[in-house]
Amino acid sequence: MRNWRYATPADEALRVTYALGRTFATPEASRMLIGQLVGIAIEKRALEALPAGSQPDWLKVAPAERLTEIEQKKADVKGVAAGIESYQVAIVMITT
Numbered sequence: 001m002r003n004w005r006y007a008t009p010a011d012e013a014l015r016v017t018y019a020l021g022r023t024f025a026t027p028e029a030s031r032m033l034i035g036q037l038v039g040i041a042i043e044k045r046a047l048e049a050l051p052a053g054s055q056p057d058w059l060k061v062a063p064a065e066r067l068t069e070i071e072q073k074k075a076d077v078k079g080v081a082a083g084i085e086s087y088q089v090a091i092v093m094i095t096t
Helices: 009-023 033-049 063-095
Strands: none
Touching: 009 033, 033 063
8 A cells, every 4th residue: 555645746646636626626616517527527537546445645535435426426417417408498499
C-alpha cells in the first residue's frame, strides 16, 4: 500500500484533480447541469487513476465506493435531463 504522506508529484496531481472535481459540487458551481457533469467527470478521472486498493489520506471513502456514488449521481442527472427534455417536447406540442 502506498504511503500518501510522502506524495510524489503524480500523487499530488491526482489529489489536486480530485479536489478540482469536488469544487464543481459546490452549490455555486453545480447550479448548471454542465457544471455538475464537468465535476463528475474530473472527479471520476482522478479516482480511476488511483492504484488498485489504495486509500489516500485526502479521500474520506474508498475509491470504489465513491465511484459507485458518482455512477448513481450520473444516472440521476440523466434522469433529470430526460425529464426536462420530455417537458420541452410537451410544451412544443401544446403550443403548436
